[in-house]
Amino acid sequence: MSEPCMVCVDAGVCKMKTLIIAKENDMGMVEIEIKSDCPNILKMSWRLEPMSPYAEVEAEFHKSEVYKLANDAIPHTACPVPAGIVKALEVAGGLGLKRDSSISFVNDESEAGLK
Template sequence: MADMKITAEVTAGVCKFKTVIQAESDGEGKVELKITSLCPQCKRMEKTITAADPYAELFGAGDNEGESVYEKAQRLAVHKTCPVPLGILKAIEAAAGLALPVSASIEMSKGE
């Protein structure tokens, strides 16, 4: 696993709240996380989601010591369609060297 420090910025839909996720591999199989958000719901994740086992989060293997990112987000009342939990997972994946640090997006438009 390559040691890598990743910063991901997520601006969620209509609310426009910005969340910054810093993820860094500790070199021993875990990824340390620092989440900073202006969203009241996502702000709850700042102290709750501080580290993760990338293999447990992404593949259901390894040791995540309890709840996954999505389970924690749900328990903390983060809206189900909020893109922040996915942004956290993308940052974990890139910091662990399991994916390239490339941006992802969802573009919405009204039908005619």
């Protein structure tokens, strides 16, 4: 079993924060607990059941259980929380490493830091 993974998502303009706690259980499934300022994220979290990290991480977007639940509960497609849930699931399931992700607005291509 991997260590629990905690991810904090600051959704941006709405100023709502979400804490995602993902833990692998004895059956190799990942259980997800959500604490959030957002009522839509909380609504989504009530329907989250333990899931296979392999199946979820490799799923096509429209077949992902996380994104299906997000589609039903979150009215804003640009919300970054579903991606945070998948990242936490990936790390808790031992399929990825803990490394921050970000979305940044830039004024010029040179600020993007591309090689």
